[in-house]
Amino acid sequence: MKLHRITSRIINLPEDYSFKLTASAYNFSWYFNGSELIIPIDYEELIIASIREVDLRKLKITLFSKRKVNHTETFFEEVEDALGVNENLKLFYDLWMRDPLLSQSYKSLKGFHLRKTKLWNALLIGICQQNASFRQGWNMLTLIHKKLGFRVEIEDGKTTIIPPSPEKIVNISINELKKCKLGYRAETIKRCAEAFYSNTLSEEKLQKYDEKDLTSIKGIGKYTARLALILSDRRYELPPIDRWLAKIISEVYNVPLGKAEEEWVSRWGRWCGLAAFITTLALDAEPLTQALKRIQEGKITPTFNENKITPLTLWKFT
DNA sequence: TGCCAGGCGGGGT
């Protein structure tokens, strides 16, 4: 499938917006190459946005699609929303600067904004993260995209991948899904796809989902539900406390494991989800033992090491 | 090699 250029627009960036950080975090090479960011806007109609830096305070957004599109305004709005160019993080910065765990990373990560993704894709990310390391989880998602995703060509031969649709997942066998090294998570992804396909869940924006809607699917628990809502709708008030973060909280703030969530909520308030996300960036998503060691050594800031696979360098390795 | 790794549900108390 080949897509054609529809239209372009230049937008201004606010202060403290880092395009490079925003585009880099937890991304694949088919979405970011160091200068051009691709964001699929509509998976079915195949609306794709390409975003480049014109200068430090300006971005150029170009829309691509398979055929002519009339109301491009809403698509530009969706791109800006996905990029988070209009979100105001001032109040969060006030907490970030002073926090014992995260203040060290403030300087290098300030300007990062979370890229929104579709709920369906957010759930795939969350499910792949279950009971697995960062590396293993993102390997699974890489395989899902490469083996099952839909490849599209954008004009001059560049290709990108749209995540497989719920319909596609519904129509393939569990064994086919398991080739993505998903293990028992394959069953959860299947059930999740069925929920989307049968319209129990859909991407309709009118509907605002909450945790309960998602945890009603077997295999989606509190953590995955909250993470998915954070990634798809910036529901930063939700604390996605997994074993990894719980242990870190209990060590750093000296509270029992069972009080970790309470502690996080009292520190971050409406910013729990964003703070959790940034914690993974600050520690390069190291597995727990390594992460705790990094904290002991006071190395709580991304390494930006060229040879290391981290959330911020993942796009170089896929 | 055996066991850990950003969960989860089911079954026990």
Place this chain on the structure above:
DNA sequence: ACCCCGCATGGC
């Protein structure tokens, strides 16, 4: 409301 276990898989 807790606690505990098994569950696929890859990586060390």
